[in-house]
Amino acid sequence: MIGPEDVGGVHVKYLHHCRRQLWLYARGVRPEHLSTTVQMGEAVHETSYTRSSPVDLGAAKLDHLDGAAWVHEVKSSSKPGRADEAQAMHYCYRLHGVGVAAQGAILHYPKTRRTKRLPYTPQAAEQAEADIAAVLEVVSAPVSPPLLPRPSCRGCSYLDYCWNE
Amino acid sequence: MPTATRTYWLTTPCRIRRKDQSLRIERPDGSPVHIPITDVRDIVACEPIDINTAVISLLNQHRVNVHFLSHYGDYAGSLLTSDTSTSGQTVIAQARLAGDPAASLDIARAIVASTAANVRRVVDRKLLTRPMTILESSIAGASSREELMGAEGTFRRSAWAVLDTRLPDWLRLDGRSRRPPLNAGNAFISYVNGITYARLLSAIRLTPLHSGVAFLHSSMERQRHSLVLDLAEVFKPLFAERLLLRLAGRGQLKPAHFDVDVNQAMLSEPGRKLVVQTVRDELAVTIQHRALGRNVAYDELLYLEALQLTRTCLEGTPYKPFRIWW
Numbered sequence: 001m002i003g004p005e006d007v008g009g010v011h012v013k014y015l016h017h018c019r020r021q022l023w024l025y026a027r028g029v030r031p032e033h034l035s036t037t038v039q040m041g042e043a044v045h046e047t048s049y050t051r052s053s054p055v056d057l058g059a060a061k062l063d064h065l066d067g068a069a070w071v072h073e074v075k076s077s078s079k080p081g082r083a084d085e086a087q088a089m090h091y092c093y094r095l096h097g098v099g100v101a102a103q104g105a106i107l108h109y110p111k112t113r114r115t116k117r118l119p120y121t122p123q124a125a126e127q128a129e130a131d132i133a134a135v136l137e138v139v140s141a142p143v144s145p146p147l148l149p150r151p152s153c154r155g156c157s158y159l160d161y162c163w164n165e
Numbered sequence: 166m167p168t169a170t171r172t173y174w175l176t177t178p179c180r181i182r183r184k185d186q187s188l189r190i191e192r193p194d195g196s197p198v199h200i201p202i203t204d205v206r207d208i209v210a211c212e213p214i215d216i217n218t219a220v221i222s223l224l225n226q227h228r229v230n231v232h233f234l235s236h237y238g239d240y241a242g243s244l245l246t247s248d249t250s251t252s253g254q255t256v257i258a259q260a261r262l263a264g265d266p267a268a269s270l271d272i273a274r275a276i277v278a279s280t281a282a283n284v285r286r287v288v289d290r291k292l293l294t295r296p297m298t299i300l301e302s303s304i305a306g307a308s309s310r311e312e313l314m315g316a317e318g319t320f321r322r323s324a325w326a327v328l329d330t331r332l333p334d335w336l337r338l339d340g341r342s343r344r345p346p347l348n349a350g351n352a353f354i355s356y357v358n359g360i361t362y363a364r365l366l367s368a369i370r371l372t373p374l375h376s377g378v379a380f381l382h383s384s385m386e387r388q389r390h391s392l393v394l395d396l397a398e399v400f401k402p403l404f405a406e407r408l409l410l411r412l413a414g415r416g417q418l419k420p421a422h423f424d425v426d427v428n429q430a431m432l433s434e435p436g437r438k439l440v441v442q443t444v445r446d447e448l449a450v451t452i453q454h455r456a457l458g459r460n461v462a463y464d465e466l467l468y469l470e471a472l473q474l475t476r477t478c479l480e481g482t483p484y485k486p487f488r489i490w491w
Binding site for chain 1 (some may be wrong): 203251252253254255258371372373456457468469472473475476479480485
């Protein structure tokens with residue numbers, strides 16, 4: 001199974017989104033690239049924000065790191081969520097791990113033209129560390145986590161897997 | 166299968182070249198067709214095609230499989246992209262399940278029962294009532310997969326005989342024969358089964374399952390994708406028998422659609438075109454899915470079936486194979 005250094009932004013995002021999704025993701029169930037929504041998102045990603053410079057941290061890959069060491073993440077949803085924040089803080093944590101003093105993260109929501117600024121604080125660092133432990137705990141569980149209530153599965157690319165019978 | 170991209174069916178001999186990020190399909194007559202690679206889910210080649218390394222690397226990058234049907238219409242092989250979806254964790258779970266005699270026999274039983282139910286639904290409910298009850302009792306009593314396959318064979322024979330009563334003389338099967346099919350009816354069934362097999366292989370390759378580890382057929386033998394054989398069973402009646410009856414009933418199939426020799430038969434070129442077109446359109450037909458609550462194409466049913474088996478392997482949920490519910 002994966003170790004602490006293999007935990008990436010997607011793992012953290014899924015942890016806050018749905019533990020079951022994380023458990024399945026770690027077992028190779030990856031229907032994301034089959035979804036029309038995801039393909040659309042990828043196409044948009046490839047053709048927009050061309051001046052941004054993605055940073056590859058191995059397990060994690062972030063959209064853009066600006067000159068003042070702020071992490072920029074572009075989100076295609078219109079509703080800011082807990083998962084987005086946790087993912088951004090995870091990137092800051094990883095950057096600190098390789099010696100880049102990231103100041104925090106700026107989440108971009110182009111759909112609603114909002115941005116959200118999250119400074120990287122000691123509490124955030126603690127939370128990021130706890131998230132990694134939680135990811136490992138979920139992933140190594142022998143039994144899959146339960147389904148979320150059906151309405152919250154709307155739009156999830158794992159819906160076909162979970163609710164098909 | 167998911168709808169972001171689509172399947173391309175090649176029904177004339179052609180050469181595929183690469184032009185940047187597009188496939189350029191050159192037919193002997195007519196101007197070349199360009200297809201952006203992002204639009205392609207997979208390709209089914211019903212006629213000989215030429216292909217080169219540049220194309221293969223582009224196909225591989227975008228995880229596009231190519232399936233080849235031979236001259237006689239049976240499945241000839243596939244050009245598969247590297248195994249990027251299979252995951253160790255899942256394959257180990259799958260192998261554990263297949264290695265457990267009781268668990269794998271349960272799955273095999275379910276597959277045989279559902280296949281028979283689908284055959285009966287498509288061919289004739291009334292005349293197959295008795296063979297069905299016999300099959301049910303032998304399924305319950307079977308203690309090995311060989312016994313199961315034998316019981317299924319018996320049921321199938323009655324079903325072929327009943328099917329014959331509803332076909333015009335020249336299309337009758339007179340028992341199932343393959344490699345080569347002996348008559349027109351068999352040629353049709355073989356061809357459609359070959360397509361079903363290819364479609365299922367594509368579907369399974371999208372899930373983390375291994376296409377060689379099976380439950381009803383023996384795993385990894387004769388270089389066949391045994392799991393595909395397993396899952397194809399339940400879908401064959403939906404396409405092969407059903408379309409044969411429909412095309413025969415409408416008088417759409419003509420003797421000219423087959424090249425019949427003394428000891429073998431195959432689809433002629435116009436016949437092949439008709440069949441491929443029919444199957445392609447049939448795969449696009451949608452039905453309201455009971456559990457998912459949305460419209461699902463027949464083609465996607467194959468993928469959902471593979472997903473369901475993934476779930477059985479990973480989480481131990483009981484496997485309920487596809488049954489025609491409409």
